[in-house]
Amino acid sequence: MTLFKALLAQLLGLLIAIGLNPFLPPHYSSWITLLILQSSGAMLGSKLLRQPSWWLVIHLLFLPSAAALLSLQLAAYWYLLILIVLILVFWGTVKGDVPLFLSSTAVVEAISKLITQESAQYFAELGAGIGTVTVPLAKQHPQLIINAWERAPIPWAINVWRSRHYANSHCYRSNLWNCDFSQYDVIFAFLSPTIMPELGAKLQTAMRPGSLLISSSFAIPDWKPESIKQVNDLAKTQLYCYRIADAYE
Numbered sequence: 001m002t003l004f005k006a007l008l009a010q011l012l013g014l015l016i017a018i019g020l021n022p023f024l025p026p027h028y029s030s031w032i033t034l035l036i037l038q039s040s041g042a043m044l045g046s047k048l049l050r051q052p053s054w055w056l057v058i059h060l061l062f063l064p065s066a067a068a069l070l071s072l073q074l075a076a077y078w079y080l081l082i083l084i085v086l087i088l089v090f091w092g093t094v095k096g097d098v099p100l101f102l103s104s105t106a107v108v109e110a111i112s113k114l115i116t117q118e119s120a121q122y123f124a125e126l127g128a129g130i131g132t133v134t135v136p137l138a139k140q141h142p143q144l145i146i147n148a149w150e151r152a153p154i155p156w157a158i159n160v161w162r163s164r165h166y167a168n169s170h171c172y173r174s175n176l177w178n179c180d181f182s183q184y185d186v187i188f189a190f191l192s193p194t195i196m197p198e199l200g201a202k203l204q205t206a207m208r209p210g211s212l213l214i215s216s217s218f219a220i221p222d223w224k225p226e227s228i229k230q231v232n233d234l235a236k237t238q239l240y241c242y243r244i245a246d247a248y249e
């Protein structure tokens, strides 16, 4: 559905650009004007189809980037190579899964403090990316057992490579929805607002009562956080901390 909506928005942009072209004064009718019209039309289509806001940026840049790449006259295999790398990094994103974007150092420091406060022995990360969180934590807390799950092949491989010196940290190439959450004192997730209701429903019963769930940036609807940590990073990230026993009392 996501891909279908994206294609529809692009098509609408194309129709708007082609439709308006004959009405443009001759000195305005150029490839650049057509690209601007197509991108704006695609953004409008995206808005009408109620795609999440990040799609606006994708629609704005899609055709102009394609035109810029074409002008470089690269050999055809480069496109295939770039496509394969993108698929292996953003695995499943096209179906609406959570894309890769990384937590800041300040977020990792805040999680590290929470782990110390909790005297945690077992820590898990859902959707661990390239190990931005788990690698520094494994170094700072050598006694902490860290398990991380990541589905996308390239981030997972980078994570495993970066964790190779830390016996206390393991990253598994698994779907987080199939994992066992019951043994952890602290679980960290930085995912997407669209899956928070489903994640909350799953973790409510799957996490150990008394354990702590830290969700970066996205709250779980209808759950009452024990605290919200304001992180001093560029994104002004908020960490929603939920005590599991409290969450469904």
Ligand SMILES: C[S@@+](CC[C@H](N)C(=O)[O-])C[C@H]1O[C@@H](n2cnc3c(N)ncnc32)[C@H](O)[C@@H]1O
Pocket: 091, 097, 098, 099, 100, 101, 102, 103, 125, 126, 127, 128, 129, 130, 132, 133, 149, 150, 151, 152, 155, 174, 175, 176, 177, 189, 190, 191
């Ligand atoms: C927003 S990134 C966060 C990366 C990392 N946790 C960080 O904070 O820097 C979300 C990650 O979750 C992964 N992911 C999304 N859905 C997943 C699933 N069902 N199972 C495992 N990993 C998933 C994505 O591939 C992506 O790497």
